[in-house]
Every structure is written in C-alpha cells, then in structure tokens.
Amino acid sequence: MTLLEVRNLKVTYPGGAAAVREVDLRLKAGQTLGIAGESGCGKSTLALALLRLLPAGTDVRGEILLDGEDVLGMRWGRLRAVRWAGASIVFQGAMHSLNPVHRVGDQIAEPILLHGGASTDAARTRAGELLEQVGLPAARASAYPHELSGGQRQRVMIAMALACAPRLIIADEPTTALDVMVQAQILRLIRRLVTEQDLALIMISHDLAVLADTCDRLAVMYAGRVVEQGPAREVYEDARHPYARALSEAFPRIGDPASRFAPRGLPGDPPDPAALPPGCTFHPRCPVALPVCATQDQPLREAGPGHRAACVRVGTPAAEAAEPTGSAGTAENAGSTP
Template sequence: MPLLQVKNLKTYYQTARGYVKAVDGVNFQIEEGEVFGLAGESGCGKTTVALSIIRLLPPGGRIIDGKIIFNDKNILTMSEEDIRKIRWKKIAIVFQGAMNALNPVIKVGDQIVEAITTHENVSKEDAWKRTEKLFEMVGIDPSRAKDYPHEFSGGMKQRVMIAMALACNPQLLIADEPATALDVIVQAQILKLMRELQRKMNLSMMLITHDLSIIAETCNKVAIMYAGKIVEYADTKRIFRDPQHPYTRGLINAFPSIRGPKRKLISIPGTPPDLLNPPSGCRFHPRCPYTNDKCKKIEPELKDIGERHYVACHMSW
C-alpha cells in the first residue's frame, strides 16, 4: 500500500474572470521511503497540488474532485480536526519562498519551539532541547538558535525551515522549490542535506521543482506536469534515458547539466496556457512540434507504456 495516493485530483481557483483549472485530474502515488519529484514550468499547478495535499489552499482555491489517500484515509473527507492531527505531524511542508516568511522579530529557535508546542503537548524546555538537536541535524550550531532571522544567510534560513518541517518527525515531507532562491553552491548543499536527512529518517519526500537537474540528482520517481495535468510519470532514470512526451523532451533539452555541457540548448517555444481557458485536446498541442488534428480535439489519457512508465500523448511511440 503506498503511503500517499492522489487520485483524479481537481483543484480550481475561483476568480472574477472564472475558474482557473490549476490542477485538473492529477494521479500519482508515493511509496514509503521514496523521493518523488514533481516538475514542470511555472504556473503548471505544482504548488496547488502540494497545498491540496495538506488542505491549505488560499482563499478562492477549492478541491472539486478526487481523493487523497494517506495511510489508508482520505484526507479530503476528513474533519478539520482530523486533518490538523496530520498536518505537520505526519505531513510537513517547506513552503515555496518559506525562508522569507520567518518572523524577523522572534529568535529562530523560539519560532521552532512555537511550531512544536502548537502541534504537540510538550513543555517549552523539551521543545527547546529538540530544537537544538534539529539545528545539529541540519548543520547549524545549536547556539545560533538564539539569533534572529536577519543574522542568518539565505541557505541557513532554508536549513531552519527544513528543521521546522522535521520538528514533529513527519512521515512525508513536501518541499516546494526548497533551493530555488539560493545560489548554485548553497543549492547543492541544501539538496545534499535533504538527501541525507531523507535516508537517515527514511522519510518519504515530495520534491517540487522546475529544475530537472535537481530531480535527476534527488528523486526516485518523477511526474512531469503541464497545464494542470501530469503528462509523463516514471522512474527518474527511465525518464531521462527515454523521455516520451514532447514536453518532457523539451524540458530535458532546456537543462544543460543533465547530459553534459556540450549540447546545444533548445528551449520550448511559447509559454504555458492560461488555465482559465486551457487549449482543447492535448493542452500542450499549441507548443508541440508533432501536433495533428487528433491532438487538437481529443485529450490524451495517461497510458502505461510498460514498466510503470506513463505517458499522455497520442504520438507516444
């Protein structure tokens, strides 16, 4: 039984102009101890998937269909009280841009203590001891727990956010672009730390990124998302060895570090569609070099092409 199963998830945002179909029929699962990558260009719905899993959507956001089964229970039909028992304790999240959300006037250690005491019935002293251990775990001298956020570099703040997410010993950690705002060297350090913690704690992880080189180095499995849908899903090695969907191929072409620096980079022409009015048929068809009439009219299903490699493309060969 997988730890998490997302089935036919649809999450829309109600806006003055209509419904933004941010996530529109998404399926995937995460096994225990697995690192699952969710990749795709900006605006394709990655964060919305993450926020749906913990049911923390911004105003206007609504899950309109689907199931999210975690440890055999459907998160989407749970009471607010039951979801609160799971959020942070079982499923924790490092939000996109989270390091800038630390409260500037509270010592970082106290912010973690507060996170712990809000979710667990422990004394402040014990929570402080745990915070010091968490600091060690993420590679920060525990004495720094008494410092304020402005005394930390970006990389250190991100380590603090990871410590905060791990504070209640979750089963699943969702990390939404955990390294994106950092320079390349610090990015590599953060990802190395996450890999180490994942192995040490046998964490299941969902790593969200637009950067396929991060997926290649970190994830066991990957789902490629485009315009609110998953277009390809397989083992990471398989995706990079044998990408099937033209969008996946385009994304792989757009990243230099995966197959060596000598290849000419070709970016995908155009931009992702407005999800208020997504294109008919295959949502990628306006940007796809292989488009035919069928692609314009009929939406391709996500099909298993063998060895649990799934592709949603009429041309998949």
C-alpha cells in the same frame, strides 16, 4: 505500504481557472517523488492541496489519502494535527515563511509545543537538536532570520518541517534563489534525511536534473495535468512526452558541448488555466503535433515498466512513423527555455 495516494484530484480557483486536472499519484513510505514543470503548470497548487492550504472558495475534488485517511474529508482538529505530525511542508522562499521578529529556535519549538505536548525547555532542547541535524550549530537558535544566510534559513525551514517527526515532507522549490554550492549542500541534506529517517518526500522543482539526482520517481506536469511519470533518471534521460523532453533538453549537460552552446527549449508559455485549448493542451507549442492532437486529449499510456506518458505517439507505431505537422517548430530551433 502506500503512504499517500491521490485519486482524480481536480482544483479549480474562483473564476474558473483549472489549476490541477485529474491527477493521480502514489507514494510509498521511504520513496521520493519529484514534480516538475514550468511556472503556472500547477505544481505548487498540487502541493498546497495535499494539506488543504488553498484559499477559501477554491473547489477541490477527488481524494487525497494519507495513510488511508482522506485529507479532504478531515475535520479541522484532525487536519490541524496531520499538518505537522503526519505531513509537513517546506515552503518556497524561507525569508517570506519565517517570522522576522521571532528567533528561529522559538519558531522551530512552536509546533513541538502545540503538537507534542512538551515543556518549554524540552521543546527548545529539541529545536537545538534539529538545527544540528540539518547542519547548523544549536547556538544559532537564538538568531533572527535576517541574521542568517539564505542557505541557513532554508535549513531552518527543513528543521521546522521535521519538528513533529512527520512521515511525509513536501518541499516546494527548496533551493530557489540559492547559489549552486549551497543548493548542492541542501540537496545532500535532504537526501541524507530521507535515508536516515525513512521519510517519504515530494520535491517540486522546474529543474529536472535536480529531481533526477534526488528522487526515485518523477512526474512532469503541464497545464495542471501529469503528462509523464516514471523512474526519475529514465524520464530525465529518455522522456517520451514532447514537453518533458523539452524540459530536459533546456538544461546543459556536463560533458556535452552541443547542449551547453545550444540549449533547446520551447517558445511561448503554458496556457491560461481559465481558457485551456481543446484537445491536448500542449499541441499549440508541440514541435511534433499530429492533427488528432488539436481535437483529442490523450490519456497516460504505457511507455515502459512503471513509465507512462500522455502522448499519441507513445505506444502507437503508426503515429510514431507519421510526419510531424506541428506549427511550433522543432525543439532545435525553438528560441526560449522553459
């Protein structure tokens, strides 16, 4: 059964910045979806839009169906309940999300008190159980955020997200600024919780390798739009859109000396959302652009079972045989990594 369905979602900030453009996503209960892209591609905006956490004045259009109910049409009271009991979010940067003057146990207990109707003692007991569930001693509930390491604070954020037993967890860069050992621990924890509690997970990251190891499916965003989506491992290893391929090749592969000593990437940055180029928004940076790319944007085309990519070269043999005419250079000689 479909738990979350996003239909033709468009998000425009005051001033005309089109941060999310015509995004369609589906997520079933127990399924994990990764969303990847450079900074400025609309990943976090999409996550915040799912629970209506965007600033006042932001224009949000389309449909966000959570268990068949449109989040964008919910009254405030219903939305307030859904944000914890139906879906919750693990924000990027735990130190900025936790209150520095309250003990972490009280912060985990707060949504339980507000949404679960539990007594204070029961909420505190539940907070200790949640801490143990994410690999921390229940005694750490008495600690303040500054007394915990970065990895421990991130575990507290995950415990807080689980407080009201939601069916959907949105994790926005949950391993940012963590060292590789702690990152691996957090990712193992997330995978275990998804399996044990049959959660649906949306995980946002710039690292395709992390998403390929953690998620069932993967969507790659560029300039506010999904340009490729499909089975996570397939998108990572055989990306069909030039941008998704560049993201994948920007990270060294274990056992592949060529990628370690000469990682590939792309020059430049994503376009300004308030001044998007005509045609395919990626064509100014694309190493294999065709003339048509400068004038016509491309829809998502079938690239295999459950795999789609928004590129003229996908599913058109004549285009795939054509010589590239892009001015951005090839992926091999591009200078910077996304």
